[in-house]
Amino acid sequence: MKNRYIYLSLIFLFTATSAMAAPVADAGTDQTVLDREGDGSETVVLESSASTGTIVGWEWKEGSTVISTAVRCLATFPVGSHTVTLTVTNDLAQVDTDTMNVTVTALSGPKQRRNLKDTPGANRFVRPLDLVWPTTDGEADICLWKDDMFAAASLSVDDNTVPNHDWWIAQCNLYGWKMTWFVITDQVLNGGSYYGPWSEFQQLADLGHMIQSHSVTHQGNDDVRPDSEMIVEYRDSITAIESNLTGATVSTAAWPYGKFNRDVGAMYYTAARGTAGTPNKPELTDYLKTASPSTIMGKDYIDSVMLGTSGISWMGNDAYTRGWISSFTHLIQTGDLDATASNLAYAASFPNLWVGFFKDVARYGQERDTATLA
Template sequence: MVTIKRIISGISAVAVAVFPFVSMSDQPDEVRIAKFKGDCAAAVSFTFDDNMRDQDDVAVPMLERYGFHGTFFVVAGVTPDTKEEAAKKKAGEHGSIGWDRLKELAAAGHEIANHSWTHANLPKSDDANLEQEVNRAYERITEKIGVAPLSFCYPGNGYDDRVRKLVMQRHVADRTFQDAYGGKDFTAELANKRIDDAILDGKWLVGMIHGITTGYEPFTSPEIFEGHLKYVKSLEAKVWVDTFANVSRYIQERDASKLAAVIVPGKAVFTLTCPLDPVRYNVPLTVVIPVKGKVSKAIARRSGAEKELPVRLCGEKLLVDAVPSEEPVTVTWIAEP
């Protein structure tokens, strides 16, 4: 993360003259990139493995009730085309959500991601089979969903350097750590404590979910998951909930980007430059601008762009969400003491 001290020499005298209601000493001294979107203390992604049907029937309505998006890691080679074909499978079987429904989930903002072609043990697969497990699945998902998958999760969480190297040729994120949700000893208290710990530690929590009511490691009751989501929602000022690919890309962009900023009372100009491929790494980063006084009329605009960028006041800071780009962003606001 880059923190740039404000640059005021030569500008401050002019700025004070233009904005006489705010003295320079009222301005805290740094513009920074937030650790997580919205300057949240923690992030959480809910990931669902093996496209089991009750993830859709039971968990998706819960996620949508709270405005959350999940990541669905699908086993591409066993996924049927239609709901009718999917209905012939048991609810807890790999591939029991069909492509037509997965496409609807993608359109609703959920992430459809790669969990291999047949759920094979990848470190034990020879090169030809590994290629099929990773890239044939990648191509099938791209064809069926209409967009290429960004994330990969290893069957049985098994990988080595050879496997990972191939996966990362085409994906931008792979799941290499996770906390299992579900099973007979799993409680809402346990799940909620993980969120509390993530906030304390400033971490990204990746929940791994299989069965909801049936299949592998289901919850003893779906209400456990619902209660947990409700708890997470109650902490929305502190916890950013988003898909695996979005949080992963945020972190990668955040760590690779350089922020240059100039701040004077009532105005800040910054550029966020990132060396990563802008086609795939296009998740907005939150830039935090310190402000004092009673702030109103904050506007953020990128040079040459018609549309304003999202900006919101949060205590004594303005939060601006901007995709990294060479084009500078100008933020203006009115502050009364």
């Protein structure tokens, strides 16, 4: 009788353990995306992190074709409807499946890219160096910048830098400018008063400034990390900002140390900023890694885009005339505040210099570069 009791108990224990450990596959919600580049296909993120159980294996398939064996992946689908099946396996060799649908819609009308993710290899147009309109009716000319401004600039701050917030607010109020803070989201709550809290960034947002992504963890090797890690890095940064700040929407980034994953980045951001370089030539701008000098509105840079001259010889001679200064800074030390304020005042002395959000300048440039005359 005793042995029979032990036997039944073991059966019950094994059955209960198996039931508790059974995996549950979750392939995510259906996705409908636009073929934004008009090339007949579009890339999406397949994400199975909502699956439960002690899962040791993943398999994504369309029909009999294996797409990936990772918990999350990038997958490219042609225009049309696609059924994707996720199969998960746990440590007891139990399996479960789930399906989701991906619909890629064909682009209609003129081609308009979500971002220009390929580094330009040749001029897209001839950059006009003046504001003279054609004298003959029917001829076209390029309006390089918003409201036909002569050149463009954007101001941004990396790494949260809360100690400078009040100073920047005062400077922007002097000139009616708005700027972008690129925030390391993991540091807002965990990095002390230099990096947060979220209420500091809500105040900036309420004043009309923009909060965008500088990644979750700010590592220096994002160009060689696996796609699966970069999906989390970019996606979770966006989620953190949009869930903690009322009214915030994130579509641009500043790459930590200038390192990034181009293919994954193009999935989440319409434009992104580098951490070094010259002004951007309008006809040769890589919108997923804009050149970005760390000297905020330095006179040499302003002169190069507004006057065609510069104290830096290779930036003169119209090399960057009518370009875009995508400038940024980190913490400005007390001893450097006056010099930075002087740079800002010099930039403000040019009424036909458009000082806009990084996001807005990048969007204007992309729409201009891909415009089609009917």
